[in-house]
Amino acid sequence: MPIPFDILAPETRGITLKVTKGGYTLTLAANRTFEGPILIKFRPTDKNLNISLSVTIGKNAKATIVEEWPSDVRPATINYDVRIAANEKSDLRWITIQNVAKTSIMAEKRKTTIGNKAEVNIYSFDFGAKRLESHCEQSIGAEAECNLTSVARTQGTQHFDIICDESFTGKSGRGEIRCKGVAQDTSHLKFGGLLTIEKTAGGTQAYLKQETLNLSSKAKVSATPALNIKTNDVKAGHGASIRNLSPEELFYLASRGINEKMGKKMLTEAFLKEVLNELADLPDVQKRVTSFL
């Protein structure tokens, strides 16, 4: 079976892709800074996909990986299992732009292990698939940091179930999970999440936030932000909000001559695009995500 994705990078030195019995292994060499984003772009296909990908970021390495699932990936089912190991003191930015055909059923499992003193920032943008079940788990070592931002929009009859969990095992870890979603039409959007701080993880600071805009009387949304704190030397919290667009904001825009339809569009885009400001050095990613909004 051909490799279902292409890897495009400004510089390929230090990047190794191997095909193994169990799937694919991508290794980024230690002690290197990889300039420019490394793109994993999935190829167009109608055939069902069962992909297992293992990604290792070497010690002290620094890289940005952009994973793109375009709309011409249109199999009936996609099972995607990705394991990421960010070794000690590495610095990884992982961006997923998922816009597979709205006829596909996608199950994604992403497990990330963050080594001591490493930093990982994950951005996940989900727009495609008829049904999406996404489970992201991060395990964070001592003095390491992991921030996860999940942005999702559901339209038509789409049904998304997105779970983002983080567990802290080493001392003085840092982390934030941020979920932002918009539900329209008759879609379902569900955010789940669990922050676990183990007994061994004194000095941890962690936060989990789920914000959802419910824009349709026929849509269903839910939020389950959970905490499991097993020691006292922590600062942890979570927040969740479910609301519609603020009538005051719409009124403000209307008073400036912007009609309600345009006002709603602007406010919804602003709500979702807020996180794109953090990717200012990746204009192609910003452009791509904006095009789906």
Next chain:
Amino acid sequence: MKPSRKNPSPGVFSGLNRKTFDHHDSTGYMKKFGKGHSEELVRVISEDKGEPKWMLDLRLRAYRHFFKAPLPSFGPDLSKLDLDGICYFAKAADKKGGFKSWEAVPKEIKNTFERLGIPEAERKILAGVGAQYESEVIYHKIEKEWARQGVIFLDMDVALQKHPDLVKKYFMKVVPITDHKFMALHGAMWSGGTFLYIPKGVKVEKPLQAYFRMNARSMGQFEHTLIIIDDGAKGHYIEGCSAPKYGSSALHAGCVEIYVGKNAKLRYSSVENWSKDTYNLNTKRAILSKNAVIEWVGGNMGSGVTMLYPASILKGDNAKADHLGIAFANAGQIQDTGSKVFHIGKNTSSRVIMKSLSKGGGQSVYRGDLRIAKTATNAISQVECDALILDPKSSSETIPNIESANDTATINHEARVGRLNEEDVFYLMSRGIPQEEAEAMIVNGFINPIVRELPLEYAVEMNRLIQMEMENKVA
């Protein structure tokens, strides 16, 4: 000196101590009562109370369902709860409907309630009081003034005899016997409890209290509380409970059903202090009509395992629910508490404020369920959970579930977990306050938003109970 929050009345609950709760009276009467459950026992309980046939039928249906229903699939491990080792029905004083006055109550039982401050509270601050000892109510009384206005405040067994139609209409309708395994068991074994009816437009300004006391080893208490607040009426019901510690499992599976009519208001306060070997698997639920208000104010200090999630069903338009609670999980305790709110009517609103403390390896859990139905236009809900973990051995969990099927709803949930802020303690110490006192002040400040909602005497009781739990940490 006039009592105030700073200088409360010295009487009533300010003198409570561990001995008060751990003291147990002689249990000679238990020779007559066996352990374990059976259909025969269900029939014996019903016959002993002289119940109508419909109630026996309900009990038998519930008992059959008990075998079919599984244990809860969430929460603490209940596998060590030996249901065959529990005594489901026992009477210390065989007096149907209770005694007419405290003087007539057998001395030993009366002394127990005296130590708990109940008769004194009745004299000073309450409109009525009920006292249950093991499976039956031994005393129940309401001030004449309120009885004259049509307020019915009775032992549940007596209410079934005197007002069978009213009881039949409401009994186990908000909480059906099929709700979960322990409600099926409750439906089969229930005994005692309180029936409160406040007629249309009557506003009972003083609180009414019921106190539930288990005395013997391995007791099970299954009191049923049914509260009906008719249209435009208002009331405040307070529930207290305790049991001595024996080192063998006891079970409390009570049920509280509340109906709040149009424009009516009820405040339901409870201070729960069962012994640390009690499984407190209690179910409380209220259904609200148009413009109705319910306020739940609760403190869970006792029990080894607690699973308690008061629920409000906001059926009528503009109905409102407040859930305010404190849970203290000390060594060996699991306080799995929370709240459930179901928004059905238009413009309904809810507010949940929960504070938990964990110490000595205790586990506190907030479990919430908030649902907004399609019909609940403009529903608003605000949930705040704060947890303090007082040492590295203890833990805290927050598990809320929020679901909305209405695009006009506004829901906010916030939770924070942490320890006592060292900078705050240091600040107070730098002003000459000893460390333990400084820590106690911060803990008091933490729980104050809930405690201040209680009547003065009960706020004192709550503070005293928290203080007892904090002993050896902060006095």
